[in-house]
Amino acid sequence: MDVARYLDRINFRGEIKPDIATLTKLHQHHVFHIPFEALDVYYGIPVILNEQHLFCKIVEHRRGGYCYEVNELFARLLQKLGFAVHRISGRLASGNKFGREFEHMALLVEIDRQQWLVDVGYGDFALQPLLITHGHIQNDGHNEYRIQHGVVADGATYWQTGKWNSIKLCFVTDYIFTTTPRSITHFEEMNRWKQTSGESKFRRTAICSIPTQSGRVSLVGNRLIITNNKEKEVQLLHSEISKRVALQRYFNIHFPVDEMTHPGGLANVRQAV
Template identity: 50%
Template sequence: MDIRGYLKRINFNDVVYTDLSTLESLQQQHVLNIPFETLDIHNHIPIILRVDSLYQKVILDRRGGYCYELNTLFHRLLSLCGFKVHMIAGRLLHGHGYGRDFEHMALIVELDGKKWLIDVGYGDFSLRPLAIAPGEVQRDGRTFYQIMEHINVDGHEYMGVAKWNDSKQAFKIEYIFTLTTRHLHEFAEMNHFHQTSRESHFARSLIVSLPIPDGRISMINNKLIRTVDGKKQVKQILNEDHRNEILEKYFHMDMVYLV
């Protein structure tokens, strides 16, 4: 992996130190410049969890990806930059229940005696690392988050990451996880499931999403949704050519690589 090419892709122009300030900047630049997207799943193009192919797709071909792709790449970048980082597995909240083990991948960085939750592959999530400090309210510059502990599901104990929900005036869990170190091959089965099963939200829906300075812009199936200061503007996507124009204009994707 070419570190310089990766840093250029996320518009990171500073010196890389193994400190919290650099970690925050790397995560924020990554999330702001590389979209969460499921176009390959929508187009029935297999997603192979190999760093070389992911690097070609996301960095060289200027695409995005979903959790397994983006967090795998970011894990490698952080490792090469000297950070102590490992993968963890999560289970997403679906209505009133939780999904399967290894349904989500996130990262833990150990720095200066503390552990930090890092996630560049969730979609609408924290722009900054979240300290593993249960009960502490943390802000990423846009909203509030909280790490919770002692969450018992199916006879196992998990931690959870919760995001502030304005309408309910409460924290809502996004996913649960453990701090156990995981390895890339352990996510292969769920990576296949997400691409092929009708039970998978990703297999049923085309999703592209990217934060913007005043909110977020997303493509969900045939709709373009721009959220600014909590207010949504929805436009209908007319056809495939219109979709391609939107991908180039708003998500900065070169459509040559999507054919």
């Protein structure tokens, strides 16, 4: 891995130490420069989880990715920089129900005997690491988060991430997770499922999202959603060309127009993954 090029991709400057101050700065630069997106899944382009492929896509071609891609590449960067990092499994929340094991991948970083949840691949989530400690409310400058322990699902006990919802006036769960170290191979099956199953939302809907200093910009299907100081504007995109223009303007993604032919390529995905 070319560490210097990766740091340039996220516009990171300054001294690097394996401490929480550096980790926080790296995390913030990462989420503000590399979008959460699953465009390859939508357009039938295989998602391959090896370092060379991910580096080429995210750093050289200046794309983003979904959890397995951006968190995996970020984990490898952090390891190169001297951090103690583990991949961990998450299960997404839907009301009081939880999804499958390994459907989300996040990172756990250990610093001075403290464990930090690091997740640059979820989308609208914390803009900095969260200390894994029960009940402590943490603020990333935009939202408040709380991590709690003791959620039981299918006989196992999990940690729970919650983000403050100002409408519901409560913390709403994003996902549950354990701190058990995993390898990237544990997530391969779910990576294949997300690319090939008709139940996968990423196959049905083009998704791309990135935070801004005053809010967030998201492309969801044929809608471009711009949130600025909690005010939301929605623009309808009526063609693949208009999507390409929005991707270039708001996300700096130059997606080849000849690849924007959903749902073509599914056979290639199945063969590749």
